[in-house]
Amino acid sequence: MGRNLFGRKIVMKKSKIIASILFFLLTTAQTFAQESESEKNATGAGISLSSASDKPPESKNSEMKTESKKKADEKTEIPEEFATEIASEKIALDDVVPAEDEAAELREMEDEVASQLDEKTVEEEVLEKPKILEVAGLFASESEWSQAMIKKYVDIYTAERGKKTLQAILSRGEEYRIFIRTRLKELSLPRALEYLPVVESEYSINATSRSGAKGLWQFMENSIKPYLRKSDWLDERLDPWKSTEAALKKLKENYDSFGDWALALAAYNCGAGLIKKTIQANPEMTYWDLAEKGLLKNQTAHYVPKLIAIAELCENSQKYALDLPQLSDDDAIIEYDYVETKKPVNLSKLAAELNLDAKTIKKLNPAMIRNVSPPGAGFPIRIPLGMKEKGEKAVEKVAMELSDGATLFVEHKIEQGDTLWALSRSFGCTVADLCDLNGISEKAILKLGKVLYIPMK
Numbered sequence: 187m188g189r190n191l192f193g194r195k196i197v198m199k200k201s202k203i204i205a206s207i208l209f210f211l212l213t214t215a216q217t218f219a220q221e222s223e224s225e226k227n228a229t230g231a232g233i234s235l236s237s238a239s240d241k242p243p244e245s246k247n248s249e250m251k252t253e254s255k256k257k258a259d260e261k262t263e264i265p266e267e268f269a270t271e272i273a274s275e276k277i278a279l280d281d282v283v284p285a286e287d288e289a290a291e292l293r294e295m296e297d298e299v300a301s302q303l304d305e306k307t308v309e310e311e312v313l314e315k316p317k318i319l320e321v322a323g324l325f326a327s328e329s330e331w332s333q334a335m336i337k338k339y340v341d342i343y344t345a346e347r348g349k350k351t352l353q354a355i356l357s358r359g360e361e362y363r364i365f366i367r368t369r370l371k372e373l374s375l376p377r378a379l380e381y382l383p384v385v386e387s388e389y390s391i392n393a394t395s396r397s398g399a400k401g402l403w404q405f406m407e408n409s410i411k412p413y414l415r416k417s418d419w420l421d422e423r424l425d426p427w428k429s430t431e432a433a434l435k436k437l438k439e440n441y442d443s444f445g446d447w448a449l450a451l452a453a454y455n456c457g458a459g460l461i462k463k464t465i466q467a468n469p470e471m472t473y474w475d476l477a478e479k480g481l482l483k484n485q486t487a488h489y490v491p492k493l494i495a496i497a498e499l500c501e502n503s504q505k506y507a508l509d510l511p512q513l514s515d516d517d518a519i520i521e522y523d524y525v526e527t528k529k530p531v532n533l534s535k536l537a538a539e540l541n542l543d544a545k546t547i548k549k550l551n552p553a554m555i556r557n558v559s560p561p562g563a564g565f566p567i568r569i570p571l572g573m574k575e576k577g578e579k580a581v582e583k584v585a586m587e588l589s590d591g592a593t594l595f596v597e598h599k600i601e602q603g604d605t606l607w608a609l610s611r612s613f614g615c616t617v618a619d620l621c622d623l624n625g626i627s628e629k630a631i632l633k634l635g636k637v638l639y640i641p642m643k
Contacts, residue, residue, distance in 0.1 A: 323376025359389025557625030
């Protein structure tokens with residue numbers, strides 16, 4: 187009984203809804219018919235519906251839209267004080283947002299160059315420009331393809347976005363460029379190599395590629411020996427001074443092996459083994475021949491031309507009307523003092539003891555990935571020049587009091603339920619000791635599977 191009554195209520199509601207829909211349709215049809223009849227009458231009498239107001243047929247709709255817009259504008263009127271604030275915010279955004287767009291567009295331009303040159307497309311206007319055959323110790327081929335390669339990259343970095351990008355990169359690397367330039371001169375290596383980090387990392391010491399290469403000179407982990415060290419405590423690829431020494435040594439070894447800087451650079455990019463194998467198969471060919479005939483990887487084929495183009499612009503900036511940061515050959519390398527550690531030292535505590543900002547010490551020691559010096563004696567920590575005596579006292583004061591012996595710590599893989607407090611109780615150390623050794627704060631969240639180092643008392 188109840189079910190039938192409930193069913194009737196549903197039917198009645200449906201009937202009402204249907205009736206409402208039919209009434210709406212009927213009303214709309216009548217209105218449309220009346221409007222059509224009025225329009226016919228007006229036209230038959232020789233009267234234009236638009237003539238009364240001297241406006242086009244859509245004037246009624248236009249007036250309605252205009253009126254609506256006026257009302258909307260009245261509703262959304264912004265007080266003057268807020269309008270000024272919004273305008274200033276937009277200016278700030280305009281200053282920030284285009285940077286990403288410019289970088290993306292620059293990469294698109296480089297990709298376009300790559301595709302054009304891979305198809306051996308050589309524009310006449312490019313070839314009409316003077317040939318670039320030597321720049322700061324690097325030599326290029328006279329072939330049409332090679333010159334087109336170089337000049338296309340010149341065009342990219344003399345375009346508006348390219349100029350800004352190159353200027354920003356050189357400014358960022360100014361401190362390291364002085365060091366690199368000095369070392370190149372001391373080692374009698376081509377001056378153009380100063381601009382290789384522009385190609386490799388855009389002079390960013392923290393740069394990491396998709397393939398895992400890191401640092402200013404983009405060393406892969408499998409290619410750092412015997413030049414650099416990497417451990418749970420250190421990654422010297424991130425140290426711009428040590429990685430520079432390693433990169434220049436590797437480049438010099440490549441040159442000694444191949445007797446040609448273009449091939450030495452190609453070997454730095456894709457590996458000496460691959461270049462040797464390619465040369466053995468094509469003994470009469472130069473780097474430029476191999477690149478033009480597609481016998482090198484695409485990235486390697488573009489690597490040297492891009493470097494030569496950037497070196498040309500940087501070494502002859504006035505010729506290209508570029509306002510780039512310039513270094514003097516007389517500029518001195520920024521020097522530092524070093525203090526040796528006997529036990530692990532937390533960099534943040536050392537900075538506090540020296541009345542320095544923690545970022546300053548970290549910037550000087552970027553290879554210390556745990557913010558703590560490695561266990562064991564004899565590890566040098568870089569500090570500002572003139573602070574050696576104070577630094578030695580500070581190191582002695584903040585060095586972790588670990589037990590003597592070969593084993594200064596044990597490894598513990600984080601498990602479900604682990605906390606710093608519980609681990610300190612289990613291993614007989616303090617929470618502060620755990621934080622110091624691992625370079626973390628007492629509020630750090632422990633991730634499952636992560637290795638934590640436990641100091642042994």
